Amino acid sequence: MTDSQQEHGRRKPIGGELIIPAVAVVFSIYYLWTIVDVPFTAQASALFVGTILIFLCLALFVRTALALRRGEVSLGIGGLIEPTSFVPRRLVLLGLTVAYIFVVPWLGFTLTTFLFLALAMAVLNGGRSKGFIAALSAVLAIGGWLLFVVAFETRFPAGPFEMLMQRMF
Numbered sequence: 001m002t003d004s005q006q007e008h009g010r011r012k013p014i015g016g017e018l019i020i021p022a023v024a025v026v027f028s029i030y031y032l033w034t035i036v037d038v039p040f041t042a043q044a045s046a047l048f049v050g051t052i053l054i055f056l057c058l059a060l061f062v063r064t065a066l067a068l069r070r071g072e073v074s075l076g077i078g079g080l081i082e083p084t085s086f087v088p089r090r091l092v093l094l095g096l097t098v099a100y101i102f103v104v105p106w107l108g109f110t111l112t113t114f115l116f117l118a119l120a121m122a123v124l125n126g127g128r129s130k131g132f133i134a135a136l137s138a139v140l141a142i143g144g145w146l147l148f149v150v151a152f153e154t155r156f157p158a159g160p161f162e163m164l165m166q167r168m169f
Contacts, residue, residue, distance in 0.1 A: 014064065014073045016080025021057040028053050092123050108159020109149065114141035 028050040035046045067073045081087060096119055104112040117137035122130070148154040149162065158166070 011072060011074040011076075013076030013078035014067075015075040016077040018061070018064065018075075019080070021060050025054055025057045089123055093120055096120055096123070104159075105157045106159065108162045109156035110141050110145040110161040111159050112157075113144055114138060117141060 031046060032050045035043050038046075064073065068075070096116055100112055100116045103115075107115070114137050117140055118133055121133045121137065125133070145162070145165075149156055156162075
């Protein structure tokens, strides 16, 4: 607890910080449950990663429970919604994430990733450095395509860019 929190007897609200770990545990359990019929190597990898993730989240929950018991923290979500000036940006980012999920089947992985990154970075920095944002988004999207689609041969949704690259190579 900081000195100002101790002086005022306030406990730090950390409920918002527990949302992602809680969802991670639920997702990991679901994922481990669904890999029964996949090849052994995939099962072993998933079991390794899932077990570590669950263990780390449980360690965080134990640490949080001990801090709660000592009265240092509360399960409030104040940190999640404060400062309120960030709420509109957070909602726009949430909207962009949902839009990504719905648009990726039509535009494909690379173009959708480029648009998402460019728009998200523009939102986060207030629309400054448009050229840098466009260049960085292009490099990251093409890098993702090279890594996942070309190198790892992952079957991501194919859009105009992927179809053009397939024809060229």
